Amino acid sequence: MEANKRAMQVQRYTLGFGVMGSTVSGLQRVSIVALGAHLVMSGEFSAGMLVAFVAYADQFAQKAGALIDKIVEFRMLSLHAERIADVALAEPEQNVVSTNSGRKLNARIRLNNIGFRYSQSEPWIIRKVTLEVNDGESVAIIGPSGFGKSTLARLMVGLLEPTEGCVEIDGVDIRSFGLAGYRELLGVVMQDDSLFAGTIADNISFFDAAARIEPIVEAASMAGIHRDVSALPMGYESLVGDMGAALSGGQQQRLLLARAFYKKPKILILDEATSHLDTDTEHVINRHVGSLKATRIIFAHRKETIASADRVVDLTSFVRTESFDQDVGPSPQHDEGAQSLA
Incomplete structure (x- = not known):
């Protein structure tokens, strides 16, 4: 039961962080393109500078996203460890070995x-x-x-x-x-x-x-x-x-x-x-x-x-x-x- 709860908790966290990451990445790209377009139209950026700026911004976003993913995975190691502990540290089943030395029993x-x-x-x-x-x-x-x-x-x-x-x-x-x-x-x-x-x-x-x-x-x-x-x-x-x-x-x-x-x-x-x-x-x-x-x-x-x-x-x-x-x-x-x- 506890292992199932931990598994569901891991899935919820994974789904939540995935949605947040996709949302932030999309908003960041829209903001960069909008800012670059504004600078090009105002004459402060050339078209080539805009392409280079967007490329560098994408690389930064990818590296930053990968770093955040690793940080999240590291933090979630504790949840996985607790799932394993639910099994590895569970108390052994009692009364497994027979203490009965009497007659052969019927199936009653x-x-x-x-x-x-x-x-x-x-x-x-x-x-x-x-x-x-x-x-x-x-x-x-x-x-x-x-x-x-x-x-x-x-x-x-x-x-x-x-x-x-x-x-x-x-x-x-x-x-x-x-x-x-x-x-x-x-x-x-x-x-x-x-x-x-x-x-x-x-x-x-x-x-x-x-x-x-x-x-x-x-x-x-x-x-x-x-x-x-x-x-x-x-x-x-x-x-x-x-x-x-x-x-x-x-x-x-x-x-x-x-x-x-x-x-x-x-x-x-x-x-x-x-x-x-x-x-x-x-x-x-x-x-x-x-x-x-x-x-x-x-x-x-x-x-x-x-x-x-x-x-x-x-x-x-x-x-x-x-x-x-x-x-x-x-x-x-x-x-x-x-x-x-x-």
Whole structure:
């Protein structure tokens, strides 16, 4: 977030100085030509003197402008240094290494009285959410935009740390289990995921040096992208461009799904992962997702995706705005508001 703010600040300064420089340069040239024309008409300058004067003035303006640009670039070095510092000096992620030495855990996820807000002065995004997803179960979590679905997905993945409560896998806090080991069990597609410069095969296997083509093709077929890839001249060796620029939005989304399927995860978390797809393709992918022997947690708006789940949980049964419940929040009720699909 801070790095993005610094980048926007640099762009604003660069644009502002560019406009100022162009304006001053234009006014200076108009003034010189007007003054020279006046001196020629009054007989104080000859035409040759005017040409020489304008040429010397242009050289002076160019050198002065270059000097000012270097001064501005030097002053902006501090902004670039702060952008780098946001990354280089960021605190290392905590609870990465496992401290759990017990039994092999099942893929059962429990949100235990979860609450999250970005700071003490900010309102609660979600609060007192208690929900359990059994091993191998498929659950769709629904709710209006802005009700914290993506935030809840990030909490489940371990990208955000809860302000209150904890996320458990088979009764063990994921921070005790170890985030690195926990994420090895996950296949995740978030709304803001992106592809990387490289081939289609590299992006599906996530640049796995030991990747084989058979699992890559299998994952692509499950995501409904194999036919599109096969039609390309270089197939799976085709480059996706900068952040997937060579592909359509739907193709990018299916490649991200293929990346998640490639891991053969025990827990699959999808946050609006089929929002750019047509109904037929979405139906095929939902059928493949339903056939996985994994715990599936799907955040969705579209009826077709919601209908593919074993159980539906409405997030509005947990979430309340600060104006209604600032101090206490909603009472934790396990699976309250959950709806079973007939």
